[in-house]
Amino acid sequence: MKKVNVLFIGAGRMAEAIISGLLKRQREKINQIVVTNRSNRERLEEIEGRYGVTVAQSWQEHVPKADVILLAMPPDYHPEVLTSLAPHIQDQLVATVAGGMGLHRLEKRLPSGTAVAWLMPNTAAHIGESISPYTLNAHVTAEQKVMVEMMVEGIGKGVACSEQEVHDLTAITGSAPAFIYRIAELLEESARDVGMPAEQAHQLVAQMIYGAGKMLIEGEDPAYLRDQVASPGGSTAAGLGVLEKRGLRDIMREAVQATNERARELTADQET
Ligand SMILES: NC(=O)C1=CN([C@@H]2O[C@H](COP(=O)(O)OP(=O)(O)OC[C@H]3O[C@@H](n4cnc5c(N)ncnc54)[C@H](O)[C@@H]3O)[C@@H](O)[C@H]2O)C=CC1
Numbered sequence: 001m002k003k004v005n006v007l008f009i010g011a012g013r014m015a016e017a018i019i020s021g022l023l024k025r026q027r028e029k030i031n032q033i034v035v036t037n038r039s040n041r042e043r044l045e046e047i048e049g050r051y052g053v054t055v056a057q058s059w060q061e062h063v064p065k066a067d068v069i070l071l072a073m074p075p076d077y078h079p080e081v082l083t084s085l086a087p088h089i090q091d092q093l094v095a096t097v098a099g100g101m102g103l104h105r106l107e108k109r110l111p112s113g114t115a116v117a118w119l120m121p122n123t124a125a126h127i128g129e130s131i132s133p134y135t136l137n138a139h140v141t142a143e144q145k146v147m148v149e150m151m152v153e154g155i156g157k158g159v160a161c162s163e164q165e166v167h168d169l170t171a172i173t174g175s176a177p178a179f180i181y182r183i184a185e186l187l188e189e190s191a192r193d194v195g196m197p198a199e200q201a202h203q204l205v206a207q208m209i210y211g212a213g214k215m216l217i218e219g220e221d222p223a224y225l226r227d228q229v230a231s232p233g234g235s236t237a238a239g240l241g242v243l244e245k246r247g248l249r250d251i252m253r254e255a256v257q258a259t260n261e262r263a264r265e266l267t268a269d270q271e272t
C-alpha cells in the first residue's frame, strides 16, 4: 500500500485520539496528516506542537493531495462541509466518525460514485485500544479498503459491519466508555469515602477495571466471571442484589436506547 495522506476536518477530542493512535502504531504507513478546524487557531497549534502534524485553517487546498478525508466534527455541521467539499472531490475516500451519520447522508451531498466510509471509534484510540465498527459503501476500492483497515487497526481493532450495525453499536462501543468512566468515578468516590487518598483510589479502581477487561478479552463469558467473584450467599452477591433490585438491566437498556435515539435525532434533519 502506498503511504497515505489523511486530511482531518475537525480537530477536537476524537480527531486527537485518532491522530495520537495512528502516529503511535502506523507512522510508517502515513505520508502526511493535515489537521484543520473551523476557527480555533490555538487548538491547531496545540495539535501541531503535540504531534508534529501539518495544521491549516482551511482544508480546501489540501483536498487534492488527500487519500482520505476524515470528518471529525459534530453531525450538524456535516451538510455544509460536505456541500463545500463536493466540487473538490476526485477520487478521495470521504469518511466520518459522526454519531448517527450513516453512509447515505454522506453520499447524497457528494458526487455520485464517491467512496465513503463511516467509522465509530472511541477515545481509547488515543492509546491504540479503540474498538471501531465501520462500514463502507460500494464505491470503496480494494486499495481504499486497505487504507480504512490500516486506520482502524492503527487506533485499535476494527470490525466491518453493516450500516445498521454501526448505528446500533454507537452506544455500545462509541459511547459506553463514558458509562464505564462514570462507574469508575463513583467507585473512586466510595474509596475516598472510606479514607483512601484520591490518587490511590484512582489507581485501585483503574487497575480493577483493567483486570476485569483483560479477563473479558481473554474470552471468558461475563456471566461466568461474575459467578466466580460472587460466592453463593457471600458479600458480592449482596451488592449485585442491590444492582438488580434497583433495575440495572433496565437502566443499561434505557441508556443504550437513549444514546442511539439521540444520535438519530442529531442527524434527522439531514434527510432532505
Ligand atoms: N468523543 C467521542 O468519544 C466520539 C466522538 N465521535 C464523533 O466525533 C465527532 C467529533 O466529536 P468530538 O471530537 O468529541 O467533538 P469536539 O467538540 O471535541 O470537536 C469538534 C471539532 O470539529 C470542529 N468543527 C466544528 N464545525 C466545523 C466546521 N464547520 N468545519 C471544520 N471543523 C469544524 C471544531 O472546531 C472541533 O475541532 C462527532 O461527530 C462525534 O459524534 C465518535 C465517536 C466517539
Ligand SMILES: O=C(O)[C@@H]1CCC=N1
Pocket: 098, 099, 170, 174, 175
Ligand atoms: O457523544 C457523542 O455524541 C459521540 C458519539 C459517540 C461517542 N460520542
